[in-house]
Amino acid sequence: MEKYKFSREEELLKEDAAKIFEGIAVGLRSGCITISSKDNALSLIPWGxxxxxxxxxxxxxxxxxxxxxxxxxxxxxxxTDVPATEEPAAIPAVEESASSEIS
Structure with missing residues (x-):
């Protein structure tokens, strides 16, 4: 299988960065994360x-x-090396209405 790479670095307002993470979370839940820029796009299919x-x-x-x-x-x-009795740290929920495409 051919290897595809995508890279993006930019300075953003923290609210805009949060929108990108929300899109990643929605894509992770749905099973397809698409990241894009003006010139490039890549769709990732995470496993279970x-x-x-x-x-x-x-x-x-x-x-x-x-x-x-x-x-x-x-x-x-x-x-994992974490004992089964230890609970993972709580991560705040993200609204489901966010798009799974990250632009």
Whole structure:
């Protein structure tokens, strides 16, 4: 299978960045995430179980948040080092009316 790549970096108002994350969340739930720019677009089809990685730092008036979501074809079971009795951190719900296409 050919590998396709998409990259986008820009400075946005935090409200506009939030809209992009809302679109990603809707696409993740529906099973198709489409990301696009003026010149390019890529549709991703995530599988049932995804690996989520988050890193955050803050200091001297600056902050950074990195989020990565990856999946493998056919992955249907969890592999984690977190004990089954530990609850995951609560993530706020996103309105379902947001578009799954991220422009």
């Amino acid at each position: 179980v995804v690996d989520l990685s988050m890193q955050a730092s803050q200091g001297k008036g600056k902050g950074k948040l990195k989020i990565a979501i990856k999946w493998e074809p056919g992955k249907t079971s969890f592999t």
